[in-house]
Amino acid sequence: MAKFENSDDIKIIVATDCGSTTTKAILIEYTNGEYRLTTRGEAPTTVEAPFEDVTMGVLNAVAELEELSGRKLLDENGKFISPANGKDGTDVFISTSSAGGGLQMMVAGVVRSMTAESAERAALGAGAIVMDVIASNDKRLPHQQIERIRQLRPDMILLSGGIDGGTTTHVVEIAELIAAADPRPRLGSSYKLPVIYAGNKDAAKNVEDTLGDKVDLKVVDNLRPVLERENLLPAREEIHELFMEHVMAQAPGYKKLMDWSDAPIMPTPGAVGLIIQTIADQYGIEALGVDIGGATTDVFSVFRPGGKEAVFNRTVSANLGMSYSISNVFAEATLPKVMRWVPFKMDERDLRNRVKNKMIRPTTIPQSMEELIFEQAIAKEALRLAHIQHKSFATVLKGVQQQRTIADAFEQSSSGSSIVNMMTLDMLIGSGGVLSHAPRRQQSALMMIDAFSPEGITRLAVDSIFMMPQLGVLTEVQPKAATEVFEKDCLIHLGTCIAPVGEAKKAVRQ
């Protein structure tokens, strides 16, 4: 593939996102002085049997692009024609992936609400699903923790603990538990499980002595070098590196896909996080994005607590989704909470059976209006619950001593308070089938308003065809194209929500 020294020379871009069920391809072309999405295509993902080669689905999706755009992208050997030449070829090809379950990680730290939480934030920000968080104070006995580590078959482990120069014993204890569990990687047993150590630098040698022979250990800078500051970037970069090196390389067909791609393949949620961060930075706004899928709901946010530096957070609500996990949404939200959004009566027994039937046949769609209203009611609750989880995770750092003045005495904000401030939020972006494909746009707006309760003035938008992942990875190659397409073709602006907040005056009888 062609490499460009100047990213402005990139005029034609093909980007794919290999999801669990569908591989989506987009074609971006530079025409009339701007980058625009011109064509999209999709095909079933082919990572599982009987195909077991992800590139087949990619080629099928790209073939659809060719058919619809009239641009010949692949040569007779099924390889990309690059660089673009007139009506043929593409300048770059990039891809994201969440096929085969995405990136599944376990994280460990010493104190659950401090280093373990920072490690969780690093893993989530890199686009991982965090299977479990092990900490010295997580109330499980050591043998229970070992058993749990052994049962989980993560793609990698992120281990942190202690500030630089602090005590080394606790983090080495956790390393000993991991060594005793002798964890195996999820994909294939031909390689050692990658473990990233991002804890107290003084303990690195001891951790190496403990784990070195059993796992593939990588040591990076401490992600919590001092209590008052997180340093998540080195750990996140190492996660991406290992994702490519180990996880992707084990998945069927990915070696070929990695060869084709002009930028490292990124986990889908990691790429979505990147585009949201890019947009928030570029426009200097606070943004909150949500992607509601069949099994999980991801929430991404960029807030600037106290008007200072932008802080990015991502959470995955693993069992809040609209098909595979719909029954769990119903169970967690409870019937009365769902039914408050439904303006007619429905029989409880029948409703419960309908929810379970959607769970066991996840690809069905609402045919009647009654079914649509009920499904959107459940979506509101899934979004609301995911938002609550996000708020409780996106906090100022815990365990930090705060200096208070007398003026703060009455405002009892504690260490660990949420940085999600709906009053200062500028933009709320929705994505995922139930929001992007609602028959009426106002239904999408209502779902987001009811679930998130925006305050003050908030712009509402949805991702038209869920192309945020492709645009996220595009920011690494051609940021201008990514933001232009995001603004012009990806986002559908639904309107502005104005929600005054304050104490209402008591009504006075005249």
Add this chain to the structure above:
Amino acid sequence: MAHAYTPGLKVTEKILVKKDRILPLKGDVLVKVGDKVTPDDVVARTHLPGNVVPLNVANKLSLPPEDLSEVMIKKEGDDIKAGEPIAFKKGFIKMFSSECNATIDGTLESISTITGQVLQRGMPIPVEVKAYITGIVTEVIENEGVVIDTYAAFVQGIFGIGGETSGEIVIATPDNKTILSDDFITDDMKGKVVVGGSLVTAKAMDKAGKVGVKGIVVGGFDDKDLRDILGYDIGVAITGNEDIETTLVVTEGFGEISMAHNTFDLLKANVGKKACINGATQIRAGVIRPEVVIPNEDISIEKGAGAKSEITGITIGSPIRVIRHPYFGRLGNVTGLPSPLHVLESESKARILEVEFEDGEKAIVPRANVEMIETN
């Protein structure tokens, strides 16, 4: 000709069923290629490493961790017995000496002079894999397990609970529509796989468990009863490890839904034969459906047999089942497959098909809301 493909559940009189019976860790395979096996035969065996129990010996003996090696009586890799001393700290006088005892039987895994922690590994845990079906071993995967082939009648369910079991088939209800209530469960059904009609009640499940029924195969099941039986609500459809007496295989879905005729008739035709059933369900990537496998009594495997039938997809005339309201559970035949998108009552646009139900009624249904009744 226009066609669509919506995979359905397989219900077939004869199919080559292949089962991988693999150990969770490498171990010993106890059978060889060509051996005939029955469901309860153990085909492979291994030992999982024992549980690890940490013991902070340095803390117990009030020592700095770096001095630990000086007091350890047992070394890494030594066998240990619960109550036996593994470390001893000498005092100036005997009264001030102290010792630390092993808390489990097993081996001493590691001694850490950084944390003062000693890891004790319990005795290995034996694990056995059974054949699950009657058949012939056609492949041995060295140290891992075997592949067993059998010709069988096969019914794929939509949802189930409980694990692998087997028993003789008995039909409990007069037809595919009748609800399987507790009145139909009798003592002579002990050890059997019982087939019912449109629903099994919670009382019937309870009685089946008490009688010792191995499994129930039925059209529908009520979500409320499922919650009552399990004591919790299933959030995601990943099942198979429930602690219940009777494995349940639901063929159609939740609610009262008649079992499809061909499923009921197939099970009826196999009364008295041994059925191997599994309720395990996983509706995620790598989908697993519950199943009823009824191996042929003659289990010889014909060479070259079992070639996969070609998947043709839904075409005009294909038998289908609607899998969502408002026509949920109804069976019919496809009469049209128009290409353009159609606006549904919900105002969503979707590709649809035209169907004629068994009673002659015609309807339009989104293609996503039907599944093919696969018979090959």
